[in-house]
Amino acid sequence: MRTLEDPSSLVLASASPRRRDLLSQLGMRFTVAAADIDESPFSAEVADAYVLRLARTKAQTVAGRFPGAWVLAADTTVALGSQLLGKPSGPEEARDMLTRLSGRKHSVYTGVAVAGRAEVSAVVHTSVTFRTLSAGEIDWYVSTGEPLDKAGAYGMQGKGSFLVSAIEGSPTNVIGLPLGETLELLTRAGVPLPWRAA
Structure with a gap:
């Protein structure tokens, strides 16, 4: 059985450098182990159900490789x-995508799940x-390459910050890991947090 001081007692089931950086900012110790799953949406699947299903599947898939860990x-x-x-x-x-998002409000959904020692989501x-946005702005932003590995073709934490005029809700959710809500889930799951260490 791993001890709580062992960094592998918390595993981040994601290869995303943005999620890793956000979690690291909180002083969390963890191991990274990406889940390789089919991320295709089901027919007529709505956004919140889609991200929740994928988050749970990723967590459960990786939990099978790390018995005793969160x-x-x-x-x-x-x-x-x-x-x-x-x-x-x-x-x-x-x-x-950027042309369609230009001048409009859209939604960003993140599903967050913990599996292993406890299951919450x-x-x-x-x-x-x-x-x-002008065509020139869109062309320039696409030429930077930043949009190519991001949902919705933009990264608010990077060069794409200039695209955004307003945000309602968690900024870190748009980056990929809503920190406040994630901390609530980790607390409910019993994960030891840095400021609560004995």
């Missing part, structure tokens, strides 16, 4: 109305409004 997983998607905007397949799709929603 496993934290998350999944984020962008929704424009009922349409899910995942990671673009290339520059053209990124350009199309939640979905966090944030509303984001984009500035009205």
Whole structure:
């Protein structure tokens, strides 16, 4: 059985450097072990159900490899109305997504799940409004390459911050891991937090 002081007692089931950095900012010690699952949405699956299903599946998949550990997983998607905007397949799709988001409000959903020693989960929603973007701004942003590995084709924590005119809700949710809500889940699951260490 792992001890609580062992960093492998908490496992982050994600290869995302953004999630790793956010969790590290809290002083958490953890091991990274990405889950390799099919992330295709089901037919007519809505955004909140989609991200919750993926987060739970990721957490449970990795928990099977780390008996006795807590496993934290998350999944984020962008929704424009009922349409899910995942990671673009290339520059053209990124350009199309950004054009559609220009001047409009959209939703960012993140499912967060803990599995292993305890199982808890939640979905966090944030509303984001984009500035009205020129074709030149979109082309420049796509040329940086930043949109290509991000849901909705933008990263608010990077160069894409200039796209956003307003946000309602958790900023870290848009980056990929809503810290306040994640801490609540970790607390409910019994994960030892740095400021509560004996």
